[in-house]
Amino acid sequence: MPTKIEKDVFSGRDTTGHEWDGLKELNTPLPKWWVYTFAATVVWGAAFCVLYPSVPSLRGHFDGVFGYSTRESVTADVKALEAQRAKVLERVNATPIEQVRKDPQLMAVATTAGRIAFANNCQPCHGASGEGRPGYPTLASDSWIWGGKLADIQQTITFGVRNAHPDARxxxxxxxxxxxxxxxxxxxxxxxxxMTLYGKAQPGPATAKGAAIFAENCVACHGEKGEGKREVGGPSLKSAVHLYGDTRDAVIAQVTNPRQGVMPNWNTRLDAGTIKSLALYVHALGGGE
Ligand code: HEC
Ligand code: HEC
Structure with a gap:
């Protein structure tokens, strides 16, 4: 159908040339401000694609002329935060541990830092509140294998137990x-x-034989009466808190083939201020001496 553009007599505008049963379509252009805004967004979009990370590809995406990356800006923020924390932790680090405990302000910093570091590093083995689990001692009771004074705890955390570090317990x-x-x-x-030592069994006719075997083989590490020996990390056998369980099977399993649990040394993973904070935090969990 041939189109015929003509001027509309009433509005003074051009028609588009389309006509349906005598009705003619007016050509109403978009307002200028709209057209310019639209053009501007196109230019903006194109410029953005060139300057910033944009077009995806099989091996990632186009990095953009500016090379901007959200990951880098997060890393920078984290670094800044760490530097700020390090300054405060430095004060904890420079103060003798007993003195930190007496200074409410420093203690608040140490407790917070300790709580965070504990959740990040210790929780998987020792439990969220230091309640422990089979093979991983509770840190929230006054039953200590290696000692519950601040210095003992700090030493255990720093060098660990039975790992490859030469100073490990x-x-x-x-x-x-x-x-x-x-x-x-x-x-x-x-x-x-x-089992009679922690009251789970009554002494019977066979216990005397067991006591003799104990006296000969076990007192060196567990003490005369099974009270434990911290110098050699022999846990108390009288305590209600057990590393591996209190059943006869558990004791037999341990005497047959001891598990010899390993506690990592943290001196290569955490800074001294954080370790000190952890010692203060653990000490305050309930069993500190
Ligand atoms: C991979 C598991 C594991 C992780 C992680 C771990 N520990 Fe331990 N921890 C152990 C084991 C196992 C023992 C007991 C070693 C033994 O038999 O003497 C232990 C013992 C301890 C003791 C000595 C308890 C006592 O009764 O004398 C302290 C204190 C301690 N851990 C603190 C920590 C802190 C703080 C962290 C985090 C920085 C941590 N542990 C992370 C496994 C772990
Ligand atoms: C050379 C030191 C040493 C000697 C000797 C020794 N133990 Fe142990 N015992 C330990 C240590 C260290 C642990 C800590 C557990 C581990 O990780 O293996 C332990 C743990 C135990 C436990 C587990 C305690 C718990 O809380 O679950 C029992 C039970 C035990 N010993 C019984 C004995 C008996 C019985 C003998 C003697 C036949 C004996 N031990 C001799 C060092 C010793």
């Missing part, structure tokens, strides 16, 4: 059963005796 319970030092019935007897 080390002591290895012999494999009495697995290495044949004790026969199975002797292991059973000593287990019966150990």
């Amino acid at each position: 080390a002591s290895v319970m012999p494999k009495f059963g697995a290495d044949g030092i004790l026969k199975p019935d002797e292991v059973g007897a000593v287990a019966d005796y150990v």
Whole structure:
């Protein structure tokens, strides 16, 4: 159909040339401000694509002329925050640990830093509130394997237990059963005796034999009456808090083939101020001496 553009007599505008049953369509252009705004957004969009990370590709995306990256700006923010924290932690670090405990302001900083570091590093093994779990001692009770004074705790955290660090706390319970030092019935007897120490079993006819085996093989690390020996990390066997459980099977398993749990050294992973804060935090969990 041929189109015929003509002037509309009433509005004075051009028609588009379209006509339906005698009705003609007026050509009403978009307002100028709209057209310019639209053009501006196109220019803006194109410029943005050139300057900033934009077009995706198979191996990532076009980086943009400015090379801007949100990851880098987050990293910078984190660095700034760390520097700010380091300054405060430096004061904790420079103050003797006993004195930090007496200074409410420093103690507040140390407790916060300790709580965060604990959640990030210690919780998986020791539990969210230091309640412990089988093989991982509770840190919230006054039953300590290596000692509950601030200095003891700080030392344990710094160098750990039975890891490769030369200053790690080390002591290895012999494999009495697995290495044949004790026969199975002797292991059973000593287990019966150990269970009387924490009141889970009554002394019976076999306990005397177990007591004799204990006196000969176990007191060096666990003490005359099973009260524990911190110098050699022998846990108390009288305590209601157990590292591996209080059943006869658990005791037999330990005497047969000790687990020898490993606690990492943190001196290569955390700075001294953070370790000090952790010691103060752990000390305050409920069992500090
Ligand atoms: C991979 C698991 C693991 C992680 C992570 C871990 N620990 Fe331990 N921790 C242990 C084990 C296992 C022992 C017990 C070692 C033993 O048998 O003497 C222990 C012992 C301790 C003790 C000594 C308890 C006592 O009764 O004397 C303290 C204190 C301690 N951990 C604090 C921490 C702190 C603080 C952190 C975090 C910075 C941490 N641990 C992270 C496994 C872990
Ligand atoms: C050389 C030191 C040493 C000697 C000797 C030793 N132990 Fe141990 N014992 C330890 C240490 C260290 C642990 C800590 C557990 C671990 O991670 O293996 C332990 C843990 C235990 C536990 C687990 C305690 C808990 O809380 O669950 C029992 C039970 C135990 N010993 C019984 C004995 C008996 C019985 C003997 C003697 C037949 C004995 N031990 C001899 C060092 C010793």
